[in-house]
Amino acid sequence: MxxxxxxxxxxxxxxxxxxxxxxxxxxxxxxxxRKPPIQPLELGVIDPTVRRVFNLSDNGCGFFTDPNPGAFPLAVIGSDKAVFQLNGEPAILASDSGSPLIAAGIRAKYVGRQQSAQIARGPDRLTIRDSFERIVYQATGILRCTEPAR
Known part of the structure; x- marks a missing residue:
């Protein structure tokens, strides 16, 4: 048996x-x-065409690594979203309402499906992390902000 x-x-x-x-x-x-290898990330400028497509106003902030007055920003950051040009494609990240306000109504953190971005002041810095919280881009630069007209 x-x-x-x-x-x-x-x-x-x-x-x-x-x-x-x-x-x-x-x-x-x-x-x-297991985590996949870190994917390289190239940040492009946000030119007027991208601003029009995503209906981005002049209010909020732009993050610049080029100090020249006519330079295009690498990020356009508003109270509800931030727009980046990642690897040649526009990417929209939503503001994290739990993160602190840092300037002109913008938040310190913005999140998306594959990336998150953190903006810091003094010195101005932009950090982008992948979905595994690994840094894929970091730069110091200039955060230029405009307040909405009242």
Missing amino acids: PCALLSACGGQTPAEKAAADARAVAEVEAAQK
Whole structure:
């Protein structure tokens, strides 16, 4: 009778089956914890065309790494969203209403599906993180802000 029981279980004892199941679960959990390599991120300027497409006003702030007055910003930041040009594609991040206000009604943190951005003052800095909270872009620059007309 023991042989009939073993053949019904595929030749494994209950202890062997439990050990195999535990190994399989451990392999799946290890695979889920692995992070892909950091993807390079190139930040482009927000030119007037992008401003028009996303209906961005002149209110809020722009983040510049080029100190020249005619330079285009790398980010346009408003009270409800921030727009970036990431790897040639526009990306919109929503303001994190739980983060502190830092200037002209803008927040310190903006979040999206694949990235989050943090803006700091003194010195002005922009940090972008991937979905695993790893820094993929960081620069110091100038945050130029305009208050909405009243």
